[in-house]
Amino acid sequence: LHKPKKQKFGTLTRMTVGEKNPGKTNKTILLVGETRAGKSTLINALLNYSMGVKWEDEVWFQIIEEEDRSQTETQTSDVIVYEIFGFEDKTLPYSLTIIDTPGYGDTRGIGHDDIISHRLLDLFGSHDGVREIASAVGLVMKASDNRLSDRLMYVFDSVMSLFGKNMEKNIVALITHSDGSRPENVLEALKVAAIKCAKNEKTEPVHFLFNNSHSMKRMCQNVR
Numbered sequence: 001l002h003k004p005k006k007q008k009f010g011t012l013t014r015m016t017v018g019e020k021n022p023g024k025t026n027k028t029i030l031l032v033g034e035t036r037a038g039k040s041t042l043i044n045a046l047l048n049y050s051m052g053v054k055w056e057d058e059v060w061f062q063i064i065e066e067e068d069r070s071q072t073e074t075q076t077s078d079v080i081v082y083e084i085f086g087f088e089d090k091t092l093p094y095s096l097t098i099i100d101t102p103g104y105g106d107t108r109g110i111g112h113d114d115i116i117s118h119r120l121l122d123l124f125g126s127h128d129g130v131r132e133i134a135s136a137v138g139l140v141m142k143a144s145d146n147r148l149s150d151r152l153m154y155v156f157d158s159v160m161s162l163f164g165k166n167m168e169k170n171i172v173a174l175i176t177h178s179d180g181s182r183p184e185n186v187l188e189a190l191k192v193a194a195i196k197c198a199k200n201e202k203t204e205p206v207h208f209l210f211n212n213s214h215s216m217k218r219m220c221q222n223v224r
Contacts, residue, residue: 004063004082011119013078015063017047018086018095025094028133030120031174032101032159033140034152038176040064041212042140043082043098052090064100078102079119099123099134101155120162137167138174139195143209146185148193156195171197178209 004015020026029046031039047063063082082098101120124133137159141148148156160167173190175183190197190205198206 010122011078012123013080014083015080016083016085017063018084020083020085020095021088024085024088026097027092027094027135028097028099030099030101030134030137030159031140032137032152032155033174034149037140037142038210038212039100039140042138042174042176042210043100045210046096046098047082047084050084050090050092050096051087079123081123120159124162134163134167135170137163137171139171139197140174140176141186141189143175143178143183144185145189147189148195153193160196165196168196169198171195173197173205173207174210175207176210177212180209180211183207183209 004017007014007016031042033039043064044060044062048061051061053059053061063084064080079102080100082100084096084098086095088095099120139156173183173186175186186207187204195205200206
């Protein structure tokens, strides 16, 4: 794996692995979550999953240095775009673009979160930004979270206003620090907050579990 190529356009930072093939389908995931929710680990997990890395491979790639990112999360308003090209059909039939919003809920208040919302608007509207509308919005929460803070609700509403009601069916919960058991706390919190998102056949929010506890992280399962 070559070192990711880094480019900066104003407040947008782009990290690219591989070369884009215009003939291949690309899917875009927007991640929204509070500081320390585990987004950095999640992004690395998605990278390895899309590359086809398996448990037995005894290898783990990182597109983002988790410690470095966590230390700067509360110091930047930058939106970072991670592009993963060249691994189509390893696991997924498409390339992947992951948009990492800065950790909402840092020490600078709602005004700072509003700046980030404008950054997202610029991201999808600028020439150097992301051309495709997000295929999915991932609401990143820890398995131990038992409520959605006012600030997370604020930014979630901002995202909804950016994409419109048609995005509801593409919003899923990405639950980090999971031991694989049913995430009762998060599901109840989503219910209480009346979050509009994709639902499974049990009318529960569609959610994915991620295990952050080992150096070899992976997606645990999709509970439907």
